[in-house]
Amino acid sequence: MSLSLFDSRAQAVRAFEPIVAGKVGIYLCGPTVQGLPHVGHLRSALVYDQLRRWLKVNLLEVTLVRNVTDIDDKVLENAKGTGEQWWALAYRFELEFNRAYAALQIAPPTYEPRATAAIPEMLDLIDRLIAAGYAYQAEDGSADVYFAASRWAKYGELTNQKIDDMAPDADVELRGKRDARDFALWKAHKAGDPSSAAWNTRFGAGRPGWHIECSAMATKYLGSQFDIHGGGLDLRFPHHENELAQSSAAGDAFANFWLHNGLVNVSGQKMSKSLGNSIFAADLLAAARPIVVRYYLGSAHYRSVLDYHEGVLDEAESAVARIETFVEKAIRRLGSTAAIRADLNSDELRAALPAAFAKAMDEDLAMPAALAAVHDEVRAGNSAIDAGDDSALKTALDAVLAMTTVLGINPLDWAVGANSGNDQALDNLIQALIEERKAARTDKDFARSDAIRNQLQAAGITLEDAADGTHWSVN
RNA sequence: GGUGGAGUGGCUGAGCGGCCCAAAGCAACAGCCUGCAAAGCUGUAAACCCACGGGUUCAAAUCCCGUCUCCACCUCCA
Numbered sequence: 001m002s003l004s005l006f007d008s009r010a011q012a013v014r015a016f017e018p019i020v021a022g023k024v025g026i027y028l029c030g031p032t033v034q035g036l037p038h039v040g041h042l043r044s045a046l047v048y049d050q051l052r053r054w055l056k057v058n059l060l061e062v063t064l065v066r067n068v069t070d071i072d073d074k075v076l077e078n079a080k081g082t083g084e085q086w087w088a089l090a091y092r093f094e095l096e097f098n099r100a101y102a103a104l105q106i107a108p109p110t111y112e113p114r115a116t117a118a119i120p121e122m123l124d125l126i127d128r129l130i131a132a133g134y135a136y137q138a139e140d141g142s143a144d145v146y147f148a149a150s151r152w153a154k155y156g157e158l159t160n161q162k163i164d165d166m167a168p169d170a171d172v173e174l175r176g177k178r179d180a181r182d183f184a185l186w187k188a189h190k191a192g193d194p195s196s197a198a199w200n201t202r203f204g205a206g207r208p209g210w211h212i213e214c215s216a217m218a219t220k221y222l223g224s225q226f227d228i229h230g231g232g233l234d235l236r237f238p239h240h241e242n243e244l245a246q247s248s249a250a251g252d253a254f255a256n257f258w259l260h261n262g263l264v265n266v267s268g269q270k271m272s273k274s275l276g277n278s279i280f281a282a283d284l285l286a287a288a289r290p291i292v293v294r295y296y297l298g299s300a301h302y303r304s305v306l307d308y309h310e311g312v313l314d315e316a317e318s319a320v321a322r323i324e325t326f327v328e329k330a331i332r333r334l335g336s337t338a339a340i341r342a343d344l345n346s347d348e349l350r351a352a353l354p355a356a357f358a359k360a361m362d363e364d365l366a367m368p369a370a371l372a373a374v375h376d377e378v379r380a381g382n383s384a385i386d387a388g389d390d391s392a393l394k395t396a397l398d399a400v401l402a403m404t405t406v407l408g409i410n411p412l413d414w415a416v417g418a419n420s421g422n423d424q425a426l427d428n429l430i431q432a433l434i435e436e437r438k439a440a441r442t443d444k445d446f447a448r449s450d451a452i453r454n455q456l457q458a459a460g461i462t463l464e465d466a467a468d469g470t471h472w473s474v475n
Numbered sequence: 476g477g478u479g480g481a482g483u484g485g486c487u488g489a490g491c492g493g494c495c496c497a498a499a500g501c502a503a504c505a506g507c508c509u510g511c512a513a514a515g516c517u518g519u520a521a522a523c524c525c526a527c528g529g530g531u532u533c534a535a536a537u538c539c540c541g542u543c544u545c546c547a548c549c550u551c552c553a
Contacts, residue, residue: 008479031553038553043553047553074552159478159479160479161549165478165549166478210551232552233548234548234552235552235553236479236548237549260553262547264553270546272552299488301488301489303480305546305547307487311501312486315487315502316487316501318500319499325514325515329514329515368487368489368500371488371500372498372500379515382515383515383516383517385515441510444510449510450510462513
């Protein structure tokens with residue numbers, strides 16, 4: 001394994017070594033299911049899907065845990081607005097997220113725990129923190145429990161901040177807090193909230209704070225020490241800082257690497273509800289084919305800002321079409337479809353990967369360089385077709401299929417499916433027109449041949465004249 | 476105010492001391508191919524030499540100092 005990853009805590013690229021040989025545990029902060037999935041959620045999920053794929057290619061057994069935060073202020077608030085039960089609203093949006101992930105062929109995580117299913121683990125962790133002297137029940141008699149950030153000397157280590165530099169909100173109500181920077185581990189039940197959103201504890205009725213959820217779920221599924229903790233850049237502070245502090249204070253080694261993916265901006269601006277510029281998953285999928293959306297979201301380096309604006313999907317469409325056209329032509333020419341498919345563990349796939357691609361992936365998942373390798377190979381393959389060199393073509397095709405399989409953009413994996421009866425009927429119809437056009441061309445009746453081509457084009461079908469005959473495809 | 480990141484061809488976006496007279500894609504132009512196209516290939520043009528001004532070095536887009544601009548986080552957020 002020669003993979004290096006940028007570790008946010010070390011603020012440096014570090015060589016990645018699994019804690020347990022051959023296995024990798026990844027915890028990824030999933031969404032709070034309080035609304036519809038947007039482009040940022042998809043990018044985040046995609047980044048770790050790609051990481052997971054690359055680890056699998058390197059024969060590591062990956063356990064990916066991505067949680068669902070299904071209890072939270074916003075969930076309760078939004079449910080009040082719609083009149084739904086909070087858990088019904090949360091599940092409704094959870095399904096929307098799963099639909100969007102599936103559309104982009106982002107594989108489901110190994111485990112997808114909901115916060116509400118890990119309450120006992122959270123309470124255990126809170127107890128350990130109280131015993132260690134780093135947590136305390138609110139001093140105003142409520143059921144609130146806080147983490148004493150001000151007592152944890154290493155607080156700020158993840159984001160390289162000194163606790164004294166953190167400007168405490170002047171107007172913040174301390175209520176039962178000893179220090180303004182202390183944060184809630186457990187939140188007392190509030191008068192207006194439904195009783196179904198409260199759990200009885202020795203502190204009183206209440207619900208979990210956001211940060212404790214992830215600490216508890218990560219260790220529940222991956223143990224007190226695991227390889228990688230990931231999430232969006234916006235979660236570094238306070239969420240991940242707080243997770244690290246509480247887990248460390250409880251004596252857990254916690255994550256070996258911290259990864260943060262860059263955010264998606266819209267025309268240079270942060271996406272936000274108040275600006276009304278959010279791009280939702282449904283918007284993307286309405287504007288472009290899923291494989292194109294996946295290509296676009298994965299085209300920039302995972303740590304850089306990805307800007308969404310007019311035209312980016314068209315550009316991605318062209319690039320994807322180039323790859324698809326090549327694969328189609330190559331398979332048609334070579335006849336065999338005994339091509340490399342989705343098995344990431346196969347020796348064949350590994351053997352077919354160009355060195356430049358593997359190097360790019362190993363260097364902190366340098367996606368642009370990896371895509372450059374894909375396109376280089378596409379060009380080499382196209383040249384081989386022109387030169388009639390089938391051996392070189394086979395090599396290029398295998399390389400392209402292997403690389404795109406790793407990236408999750410193998411055209412064969414996105415094909416609509418085997419020929420259905422409808423496809424066969426359509427093919428019969430179009431073949432008849434192709435024959436008629438061929439006859440017209442032989443007779444030099446170009447008006448007629450062009451009319452046929454234009455008619456099909458208008459119906460969304462493109463004809464392509466190749467050396468071995470005319471082929472058609474749906475636009 | 477604190478912390479982190481970014482300014483590279485028309486656009487997207489790599490490179491982060493010599494392999495860079497700067498990858499790859501998109502867009503443009505020309506040639507080949509074609510009856511004409513499309514697709515494909517080949518080539519061309521395109522970055523006042525990589526925000527600006529200094530410096531270090533045999534050597535800098537890449538390191539250092541200064542300046543300007545932009546973005547993110549410090550409040551719920553992927």
